[in-house]
Structures are given as C-alpha cells and as structure tokens.
Amino acid sequence: MLSIQLGSALSLDLIAAVGPAGTGWLRLSVGALILLALVRPPLRSVRRSDVPTLLGLGIATGLMSVAFLAAIERIPLGTAVAIEFLGPLTVAALRGRGGRALIWPVVALLGVVLLTEPWHSDFDAAGVSCAGLAALAWAAYIVLTQRIGDRFTGIGTLSLTVPIAAGTAAIVGIPQAAGHITPAILAAAAGLAILLPVLPFALELLALRRMTPTAFGTLMAVEPALGVLLGLLILHQQPSAGQVVGILLVVLAGAAAQRHGDRDQQSVGQMDSRA
Template sequence: MAVRDGPQAEAVGGAFPPPIVLVLSGIVSIQFGAALAATLFDDAGASGVSVLRLGFAAVLMLVVVRPRVRGVDPGALRLVGAFGLCLGAMNLTFYEALDRIPLGVAVTLEFVGPLGVAVLTSRRRLDLVWAAIAAVGIVLLADLGGGGTDALGVVLALVAGGFWGGYILLAQAAGRHFTGAQGVALAMVVAALVPLGPGIAQAGGDLLDAQLIVLGAGVALLSSVIPYTLETEALRRLPANVFGVLMSLEPALAALAGLIVLGQDLGVRELVAIGLVVAASAGVSLTQPPPPEPVTAQGA
C-alpha cells in the first residue's frame, strides 16, 4: 500500500540507523503526537489544536524549505492549493474524530483512504479480497446498531480517510511540478488556513496561552516534522512494498499510544477489527508486483 510516495531502494539495510528503524520511529512519533494533541482538546478544542499543529508546521516548512512562487505555472499553483485544502481538511476532520472516538479506532478507520487508493488503482482481483477483509474490520469498528461507538466520530474518521486518499493522489501530481519539499511547503501554508475559522471560534484567546503554544509546537514537531524527515530518509533506502507493510502497523501503534497516553483500553471487538485492517493493508503491500525494470538502450 503506497501510503506515501518515495523512490525505490535497492536494499533494506546497509546504513545506520537502518531504514526500518527510521520508519518505525516516524510512526511512533506521529501516533504519540496525535495522543499529545488529544490531551489539549479540553483547553483549545480539536479545531484549535489543528490550528496550532498546522500553523507551526507551515512556519517550520517555510523557514526550512523557502519555497518560491514566482515563475510557477498557475495550473501548478491551483494543484498545490487543492493539495493544501485536502491536507488541512484531513487534519481537521481527524482531530474532530479523535475528540469523539479512541485514537486506535480513529486511525484504523482513517486507513480506508490509502487502502482505497491502493485497491482502486489496482487491477488485481486479489486486492478485492484484501479490501473485503478491511471492510469487515471497519464494520466491526463502526459497531453498526450497537451504539457503543460515537457515530459522528466514525463518520469524521472515514471522511478524514477520504481526504487522506485525495492527499496521496494530489501529492503524486504535485510531485511532478515541484522539486523536493517545495510543493509540500506551499500546501502546508494553505492547509494552515483551513481550521482557522472554527479554531478561533472554538479556542479564542486560549490560542495565545504560552503553555498551549509550546505544546502545540510539540504536536507539530511530533506529528509533522519528525515523521516527514525520517520517512523521507527511509524511502531512499527502503523498497516501497516494505515501507507499505511497515506503515500498515500505524493502527496498532495508535492503539498502543492511546492506551499509554490517554488510557484508552480497547475491547476484543476493536482489537480484532484493527488486526483485520492491519492484515489487509500489509497484504496489499506484500502482494504488489515489482515495478517494471527500466528499458535501457542497447549499445552498438
């Protein structure tokens, strides 16, 4: 499952730290960053915390990347604008879902986005089997008719997953127009504008609280800067299918972060459902055919 794009690598190991360690560290960072964000919801609300995370991430990206707009094709700017809107909406709806349902459940439901992209862009019947397994897990998590799970939280997590799928497709398109992290940096600026209205309305002057600002910067660091840096480096040395399998562990590590930081103890039904989605996501990645070998010109 291609959750995030990157170049194919020739070998899994060979450098220190190993790329697998980098990916796992990035996953731990982003999930514990989400757990930290959830602890701030009582003070600033989900929308307010989204403002802090995306705002700080945008500032950091601008300072580090220094993207240029002059001379960029208007069509590319419109594309990066849509990319940013999708990124901002993904974060806002995910945090609103996280305010209502456990972290492990929210991340698992959100995985419908990248898993859906992987299946819909595939022509293999086997991927329909993985999709069916994931669907069973999602139905179990949604607890249809059971009343044990907040319905709005489930819907918001699935909507966030839809935006995640759109984010993947738009990131691929933007990568053809921008070099390095230029497109992501510009998109992050647009993304930071998405939660401003609801965030200011919800948090008001609390957004200027010094302690909240420091913690919000920590969320941005854990949820955006560290994972992006580690994954970018790992993708230079790691095959895409291995990367996809490792990323499939996100729901499980999200459940662990929710338990440790938030005290969210999941039941058997939720754990089985998370296991099904993890298995389906890993299965899609493991069974992907290798990319075609590049065609080289024959020498005379």
C-alpha cells in the first residue's frame, strides 16, 4: 500500500508532462521490461482455459492504472483512493457470510459522499467517474489475480499480464505521450515503475495465494487513510473536517467487513501441484 500510494503521489509531475494515460503506459511498459528481465514467463504451463483470465487480468490492470491516474489528476489522492476502494470492499461484501456484510459498502459510500462533497460547485464529476471506473477494474483485478495465483507458482505470470496491461494503456497512452518523451521522462518512469507496478503487484499476487478476496480487500481498508496522509505530506492536499470523517467511515467499513482471512492451504497446495 505504501509503495502504491507513494508511487501515485510522485506521479503527478509525470502526469503533467505526458498525461495520465501516457504515465500509465510508460510505467507499465518499463515495469513489463523489468519483470521480463527478472522472471521467465511460464508459457509452457499456460492452458487454453487460462488465456481469458490472463487477458482479463492484464486489461483490468491497464484500465485500473490509467483510470486512477486520470482521477488523481483532477481530485485529491485520498479521495480517489477512497472511491477506488469501493471496488474491493464490494467484492468483500458480496463474498462475505450473511446479508449484514452488505451494509459496509453503504457505509463506505456515505464516507465517499462526505469526501467528494457533491453539493459544492467545484465538484469534479469527471474525476469521480474515473475513480469509479478504477474501482470496477480493481474489483476485477482482485478476483482474477486470485485465480491466477492459485493456478501458477511464483510471480512469473506477472511477466505475462503486465505486458498486456501496458498494451491496454498504450491505446490512449501513446497518442497522449507522443512528442513529450525525453530521457528525463523515461528515467522518472523507470523509477516509478519499481514503486508501481513491479513491487506491489508481486506482493499482492503472493498475498492473494494465502488470503480470500474478502480478507485481502478489507485489509486494504487503511489505504484511503494512507492516501490522505501522503496527499497531505507530499502534495499539500489539506482535507476538511467533513472529509476526515468520510475517510474514517471508509476505513471503518473496510475493517468491519473483514471475515475469515485464512485460505484453505491444503486446497491451495492441490491447485498449485496440478499447475
């Protein structure tokens, strides 16, 4: 979470230079090259039935990256993270036991309303919409990452999915960044690629092998608060009292939704051995 939010906060200068899609494309492309240099793609282990999941994960990753960067270009980092967090929180609620779990996305949504303050004239509908799109992509990312993590050992699959993500981002990213790429821009993209996607995607893949999507999504509850903190320290984005209450509601909803965090290690081991 720290790596993701730090990478996001430090990306704003790059966004100003090459746009959000251009930033996402450069970060993912450099990240893909790093992963291909570090790990071998498990091509021999890929079955035909795995292809839709791999493609879906790569596309979701690229869409999530570009949409989130487009959001933080327009709205504060902590607000964008809180909206994006509705994705994994909803996954957690839908997979939770009992109808009471569904109350927590509603609580989080109330917190998001306090954060975005739609009653103000400076409400940025485009920024909120981009963050909402990132939330949908993040929900898909969690579900698909667990499927891939259960099918393959190691982090080699990232050398398959991150290039797909880069290709997805390239559709808008290349036209947006064209004519603005310099050696300094490439150096910045390389540094940011370590923070996001290389380090966090590898750690998330390893975590999701041992955790349910419910536990993973809700343990991320502290991430909106971390986004607000880094937004304050690095970007000087000062939240109002109402927005602080909104963040606390989102964090509370995520923490309260956590249920049954341990995976069935025997079944996971069996799936790994079949792979």
